[in-house]
Amino acid sequence: LFDTIVLPVLLYGSEVWGYEDSEQLEIFFRTFLKNTMKLNKQTPNCMVYGESGRKPLYIKIRLSMIIFWIKIVTGDEHKLVFHFYKLLRKMHDDNYYTSPWIGKMEEIFNTCDMQNVWLNPLNFN
Known part of the structure; x- marks a missing residue:
């Protein structure tokens, strides 16, 4: 229940x-x-x-974050969420601004020793 x-x-x-x-x-x-x-x-x-x-x-929470992240990076490139993610990711990679969500996603992948997935999100399919 x-x-x-x-x-x-x-x-x-x-x-x-x-x-x-x-x-x-x-x-x-x-x-x-x-x-x-x-x-x-x-x-x-x-x-x-x-x-x-x-x-x-927190395990369920992080799993839901990962599933959401996968839907964003593998989703339709014409969707607004995809463009916002790309913008936030570029700002993060350039050390201009780090979104707390983007920072947490990077931490999750680094903790799981999956830096390659974080660095090359389109190559993990």
């Missing part, structure tokens, strides 16, 4: 706002899990995730 009703509301638009700190959402999610499983508030978070078979929400 949580996955079908609450989670979509919590993560709505996360592909766009996902660069923001999601700690408040994580706290809410862990509190829900602890209450559902009747665990003590002091139970370590790793135990809560392990026993529930769940992952932290």
Whole structure:
């Protein structure tokens, strides 16, 4: 029930706002899990995730950001979102301006050791 009703509301638009700190959402999610499983508030978070078979929400958020990024870079070149992405990316690469979203995407790819995908987005198909 949580996955079908609450989670979509919590993560709505996360592909766009996902660069923001999601700690408040994580706290809410862990509190829900602890209450559902009747665990003590002091139970370590790793135990809560392990026993529930769940992952932290930031993983879903980053996945939605990556899927959104793929749709942008492989999408129709005539769409406005494609042109805005290209403009933001050029400004980022030229160190003129870094959009928080673009910066987070680069961080995600670098963390996953996928710099080649970030540097050559059209060559990963």
